[in-house]
Amino acid sequence: MKQIGLALYNYHEVYKEFPPAYTVDEHGKPLHSWRTLILPFIDQQMLYQKIDLSKPWDDPTNAEAFKTVVPVYQCPSVKPEPSMTTYLAVTGDNTCLRPARSLKQEEVTDGTNKTLAVVDVNPKHAVHWMSPHDADLVLLLGLSQEKDSLQHTGGYHTLLFDGSVRFLSINIQESIIRALVSATGNEEVGEF
Template structure:
């Protein structure tokens, strides 16, 4: 029955009336169903796409948590964080910190195939270089043997080229000192490459940049926690997060 009749206090005494000529025709009903179907078809991909992106962002966070844990396990064994990259006798770059933490990422067998006495891009290391490691790759960016996870290697940053970093040197606090940040695909490098993020790169990850996630990037800090850095984060605050011992005041609600 019509909802109008059910709400009418005189419904029981009313005489049902025939449907008027203003009712929907079959053609109109088919058009209406077609419009609804079209709307559903348009909306569902958007919902699926949003869900996919949320899942990829969550996987990106997990990647960075795994990298942070590996860095801490390296520190536990070696009593210091790894260098940004190792160097030869002449000071030339050899291997990235990403290579050095492979045994702590359940990649010991891959690590053992790498000749650490020769540069990362030497033919002797070509097979390892071609290996794709999902933990070093944000799922939003896609597959490949490159990485968008770059360490904070600013002059006053976390990892130092050619030498380890003692945690005691990080006097600004481990919860507010940036260790690894993700960059956009335009900054992707081969995962074995001794290339990371300097201050200018970190400061460039603003609202005008091509970011891997809507509104910002993921980053992990020295204490191991992962946080979303908004594209609107002020440059002054970013400089404070980069520094390990600058004494900058970091607000608690940033």
């Protein structure tokens, strides 16, 4: 997860904004995820160059990339099926990784050390690494109900936008989760 955090930071250094949760075509249909956009920053420039960003992630044109396993996107303690990932961005209108919209670091008024970027979810929620589908607040709040099927006892790993990795207990208060998801709500998070 730390490598993903570094990649997000480096993406921001180059483009002066975080990647969107996903890109869209002229009709608003999702094309590619943030995971595709940060490939050059995780030493996957050659793979990135094979992807036609004007076509959907699962278009036959992108079949070679589609079949590729990207180890950075797989939790070392739990291996989902090849090409799948349990590392999902926290997406929504008030998050850092927003659908079809990029956010600058200075817009993260809650602080990058108090804003979730990525969560390591139960393998049943795994998606293809190229997929523009990720986690929303509803999925995140539901993780506490999955205590018997979590891959890590007692909680789940998260990546904050400052690049730090934190373990969140399944017993964390809902108000804290809501505050951590928000990038611009100015909520008080406190200790977590």
